[in-house]
Amino acid sequence: MQFTAEHTEWGRVDITLDDLGCGRSWEEIHRVRGVQLVCPECRGQVFPRVSKLGTRHLYHRTRPPSCSLANESLEHHLLKLELVTCARAAGFRAELEVAAPTGEWRADVMVFSPDGNRLMALEAQLSPITAEEIAARTGLYERDGVRVCWFGIRPRPWVGTVPTLLVQAPAEQGQTWTVAAGLARLSSPPEGWSPVDAALSDAVAWMLTGRILPHTPRCRSRKVTYGNEWCEWAEGWTASYSDSWRLWWTTPAYVALDAELVRQEEEDRRRRQAEEKAAARQREAKAREKARKKAAYAAFWSRTGLDQQQWRYFRALAELFFSRNLVFGAPDSRYGDGRPVYExxxxxxxxWTLVGVACPDPCRLRAWAEELPLLVPSHGDLTVLAGRAWAxxxxxxLDPETGVMDRERVMPAAVGS
Incomplete structure (x- = not known):
């Protein structure tokens, strides 16, 4: 079953058109003796007839094994007929079985723009083909400036690797062809991508008028209606080959939304990276500070000769002597490696008010020693400080060994005495 032929005088004949595409009528070829119609591919003679379903078509009396037009399935012919009908219903000139001047491709349906240029090829692809082969054929169309959409009925490994719609034939007379998979919309998170139901006639009109276009989703972190991962959305529609489906038809608005969500995702990624780097820097700073404090404490214990038990007694004596709620800070280089005392x-x-410095290094006293009381654990420390006093x-x-608590005012005159 095919729909186009060549007449020796009339030229190309398309029996899906009322005027056969050449200003003639069906009655001039159907059951008319002497009409010479030849197949555009194998050049064999073809004859017009009407099927039991009332479909006009052409046939070879002897089917040539090498002619693809003669050997196309009934499903393929019916889908081609539906596609050309949809394109014409959308207001476009569309022709069946249009070949490239070079013969490198032949479109099942070629749709033409109002200025007569080739606009888009609609390809019914029902026979087996690899993803590599269909990509190569798509590339030939793109090279010649022709957009293309491939229409299938069953899941195949190639679906979604090129602009694709899976369609479903009407189950009963009077029903219409519908899109089974390939149309999608993008909702704001958390819904993400989801399928769109549509009549085939609407989908063809949308793609021819630019209301939908093939798009590879970029917003990969958004979950979808079917499945748990972004790439599994097609599984609910096609039941298989979901990993290969990466391209579907959607509106320019959803393409723009996808780009915006990707931009937001990129901003979120950069923000998370910045936060992670900042957190890492904080951890490193804390680690360095911890190491510094550990070293400072070790130096403090070594220099003062105090142990933990003695230090607890020293602190208790200080709180008892001053009758205040005191807090002893970590050894601080700003205060001669002594421990600042806060009330x-x-x-x-x-x-917290700084009220003194405990156990400073006598060799590292500075101006603060003139203003802040100095707390030491023995009279020996007092003697050392007296030898360093310039004011x-x-x-x-506060002696943790004896419990003695003395207050002394050291004068610079004590130097050298």
Whole structure:
């Protein structure tokens, strides 16, 4: 079953058109003796007839094994007929079985723009073909400036690797062809991509008028209606080959939304990276600070000769002597590697006031020693401080061994005495 032929005088004949595409009528060829119609592929003679379903078509009396037009299936012929009918219903000139001038391709249906240029090829692909072969054929159309969409009925490994629609024939007379897979819409998160139901006639009109276009989704982190991953959306439609389906038809608005979501995802990714880097820097800074404090404490214990038990007694004596709520900070290089002493006050102890320095290194005293009381654990430390005084120092001796608590004012005159 085929729909086009060549007449020796009239030229190309398309029996799907009322005027046969050449200003003639069906009655001039159907059951008319002497009409010479030849197949455009094998050049064999073809004859017009009407099927039991009332479909006009052409046939070879002897089917040539090498002629693809003669050996196309009934499904293929009916789908081609539906595609050309949809294109014409959308207001476009469409012809069946149009070959390239070079013969490198022959479109099942070629749709023409209003200015007469080839606009789009509609290909019914029902026979087996590899993804590589269909990509090569698509490339030939693209090279010649022709858009193309491939229409299938069953899931195949190639579906979705090129612009594709899977369609479903009407189950009963009076029903229409419908799109089974290949149309999608993009909703804002968390819905993501989801399928769109449509009549085949509407889908063909949309693609010819630019209302839909083939698009490879970029927004990969969004989940979809079918499946748990972005690439599994086609599984619910085709039941197989979902991993290969990467291209579907959608509106320009959804393409723009996809790009915006990708931009947001990229911003989120950069933000997360920045946050991770900042967190890593904080962890490193904390680790360095922890190591610094550990080293400072080790140096403090070594220099003062105090152990943990003695230090607890020293702190208790200080709180007892001053009758204040005191907090001892970590060894601080700003205070001669001594431990700053703070008084906590306020309803919840939120105010910390620096009130002294415990066990500073006598060799590293600075101007602060003139203003802040110095707390030491023995009179021997007091003597060392007295030897370093350049101004009056207020020194408190809190001896954890004896429990002695003294307050001394060291004067610079003590130097050298």
């Amino acid at each position: 906590r006050s306020g309803p919840e102890g939120e105010r 009056p120092f207020q020194v408190y001796v």
